[in-house]
Amino acid sequence: MHGLVVEFDDPRRLVAACAKVREAGYRRWDAHTPFPIHGMDAAMGIRGTRLPWLVLAGGAAGLGAALLMIWWMNAMDYPLNISGKPLFGLPAAIPVAFELTVLFSAFAAFLGMWIANGLPRLHHPLLQHEPFRRATSDRFFIVIESTDPRFDPQATRALLASLGGLAVTEVQEQIHEEGAGR
Amino acid sequence: MTEPQIPKLTDTLIELGGLGTRLWRGGLIVGLAALAGALALGLAAGDHLRHFSFSWLVSFAFFLSLSLGALVFLPIQFVTRASWSVVIRRLVEVMAMALPFLALLLLPVLLNLRQVYEWASPQPQHLTPELAAHKAPFLNPVFFVVRWVVNFAIWTWLALFYWRTSRRQDRTGDQALTLRMVNRSGPALILFALTCSLAAMDLLMTLDPAWFSTIFGVYFFAGGFVAFHAALTLITMGLQRTGRLQRLVSAEHFHDYGKLMFAFTFFWAYIAFSQYMLYWYGNIPEETLWYLVRQSSGWGAIGLLLAGGAFFVPFLGLISRFAKRNRKLLAFWAAWILVMQWFNLYWVAMPVFSPDHVPLGLLDALCLLSVGGFWLAVIAKLGAVASLVPVNDPRLPESLGFENA
Numbered sequence: 001m002h003g004l005v006v007e008f009d010d011p012r013r014l015v016a017a018c019a020k021v022r023e024a025g026y027r028r029w030d031a032h033t034p035f036p037i038h039g040m041d042a043a044m045g046i047r048g049t050r051l052p053w054l055v056l057a058g059g060a061a062g063l064g065a066a067l068l069m070i071w072w073m074n075a076m077d078y079p080l081n082i083s084g085k086p087l088f089g090l091p092a093a094i095p096v097a098f099e100l101t102v103l104f105s106a107f108a109a110f111l112g113m114w115i116a117n118g119l120p121r122l123h124h125p126l127l128q129h130e131p132f133r134r135a136t137s138d139r140f141f142i143v144i145e146s147t148d149p150r151f152d153p154q155a156t157r158a159l160l161a162s163l164g165g166l167a168v169t170e171v172q173e174q175i176h177e178e179g180a181g182r
Numbered sequence: 183m184t185e186p187q188i189p190k191l192t193d194t195l196i197e198l199g200g201l202g203t204r205l206w207r208g209g210l211i212v213g214l215a216a217l218a219g220a221l222a223l224g225l226a227a228g229d230h231l232r233h234f235s236f237s238w239l240v241s242f243a244f245f246l247s248l249s250l251g252a253l254v255f256l257p258i259q260f261v262t263r264a265s266w267s268v269v270i271r272r273l274v275e276v277m278a279m280a281l282p283f284l285a286l287l288l289l290p291v292l293l294n295l296r297q298v299y300e301w302a303s304p305q306p307q308h309l310t311p312e313l314a315a316h317k318a319p320f321l322n323p324v325f326f327v328v329r330w331v332v333n334f335a336i337w338t339w340l341a342l343f344y345w346r347t348s349r350r351q352d353r354t355g356d357q358a359l360t361l362r363m364v365n366r367s368g369p370a371l372i373l374f375a376l377t378c379s380l381a382a383m384d385l386l387m388t389l390d391p392a393w394f395s396t397i398f399g400v401y402f403f404a405g406g407f408v409a410f411h412a413a414l415t416l417i418t419m420g421l422q423r424t425g426r427l428q429r430l431v432s433a434e435h436f437h438d439y440g441k442l443m444f445a446f447t448f449f450w451a452y453i454a455f456s457q458y459m460l461y462w463y464g465n466i467p468e469e470t471l472w473y474l475v476r477q478s479s480g481w482g483a484i485g486l487l488l489a490g491g492a493f494f495v496p497f498l499g500l501i502s503r504f505a506k507r508n509r510k511l512l513a514f515w516a517a518w519i520l521v522m523q524w525f526n527l528y529w530v531a532m533p534v535f536s537p538d539h540v541p542l543g544l545l546d547a548l549c550l551l552s553v554g555g556f557w558l559a560v561i562a563k564l565g566a567v568a569s570l571v572p573v574n575d576p577r578l579p580e581s582l583g584f585e586n587a
Binding site: 091 | 352458501585
């Protein structure tokens with residue numbers, strides 16, 4: 001079993017339910033909604049990410065790489081006098097340094113986000129779960145994964161059932177047979 | 183857990199009330215006293231008030247840039263249909279309404295035109311007779327004054343439009359007025375861009391009539407726009423300290439102030455560098471002379487102060503989410519940015535008066551106090567006329583419940 005899912009038709013109930021799941025001390029769980037909901041981060045207890053530090057480091061690396069590259073190419077490896085300017089003139093180096101700072105920051109942000117989220121991932125058990133299809137239109141879900149240290153088939157099911165949702169269902173780890181022949 | 187609580191207008195004071203009158207009186211007294219002191223100092227120098235006029239010009243340009251920042255903030259909010267800013271929009275309307283009164287504060291410069299602007303004197307020192315004759319159709323006192331009359335007429339018209347329409351909505355609650363302000367804001371932005379660029383060139387660039395820069399208008403705007411957000415931050419915090427707008431303006435709004443200050447700090451540096459790099463690369467005497475003066479004998483130190491203090495340090499200081507949401511840090515950076523914008527304008531204008539040393543002193547402080555006192559008096563007086571919040575704006579609830587994702 002991948003985990004247990006509870007389904008809601010009202011975002012306010014979902015937010016309240018998330019707070020209860022958080023208070024129960026679960027770690028490996030998530031909420032799925034068709035649109036962003038204010039107050040969700042607080043209810044779920046989502047903390048800030050360390051990604052900004054990675055982006056800052058990426059930017060600094062880009063800045064350093066650009067300045068070193070220009071200095072090495074223009075002033076050391078192949079000194080080239082361009083209209084009497086210094087071999088390494090900071091004003092001339094700044095546009096490239098700026099661009100590489102931005103480029104490396106963007107790389108760090110994009111790739112860092114992928115790595116932090118375990119992407120690319122081509123399949124997820126939830127995508128096989130029939131009720132979950134409405135998560136992109138009009139239903140709101142909480143999923144508690146079975147790998148959570150506090151997960152207990154009976155107790156977790158009881159907790160989810162107490163949250164005032166529509167139905168609690170199991171999500172299977174394995175791909176359903178019906179899709180195999182196509 | 184329930185839904186996030188949306189603060190109510192009745193939770194706090196949303197009128198300036200008696201504080202407006204006290205600030206108006208206080209500002210006027212400070213303005214007049216500092217003006218008297220500055221004039222006395224200026225007359226004592228026996229230079230036909232030349233130093234006084236330059237000092238005054240710097241501080242005038244400083245507060246002009248704040249109010250122009252306010253004037254362009256308004257149409258930007260409307261064309262983007264922004265909701266976050268609705269709760270603080272009235273403060274901005276008031277800051278923009280200082281523009282008609284700033285016209286009066288330009289008089290000391292206009293009355294002493296020959297001492298300030300070389301092109302207005304019969305024999306310009308730094309222009310050849312041919313060049314002076316070539317520039318005369320544009321750079322002559324009459325046309326200069328005409329341009330300022332036109333600039334201030336357009337700014338007054340725009341500021342009055344937002345101020346009146348927004349207050350009418352306070353009374354009537356007519357939602358069509360919002361649409362009216364949206365519809366007029368596109369053309370308002372174009373008018374602003376033209377007049378602001380022209381004003382920047384006239385006020386500051388023509389101090390050195392031989393020098394020219396096509397990006398100068400953007401440079402002036404960028405510095406002013408950062409400083410405007412800094413002033414708005416401090417004004418909002420000041421009002422909250424007196425028990426006004428409490429809870430209505432939250433960390434979410436201050437976070438946005440911080441984002442805008444951060445972004446336009448970089449924008450200013452980007453523009454400043456764009457101007458510098460082209461002239462550095464081209465290396466043509468008539469273009470580099472302006473920078474040569476500003477890189478030597480004391481002015482170079484101010485230039486470095488700007489590169490570090492107006493860009494690099496606040497850029498790093500405001501980069502994190504934490505700094506933007508921490509009131510004390512944000513207040514510190516807002517004050518820092520205001521000081522830097524003043525030095526920015528000082529570095530642009532003052533070397534024309536004194537190319538060989540930095541004459542920073544009491545006269546500059548008195549002029550800053552005087553223009554600042556008058557500016558504050560005007561916005562306090564106007565701020566007391568209406569509610570501090572556009573109470574019937576259709577997007578106000580959205581603004582009050584605003585959250586950064």
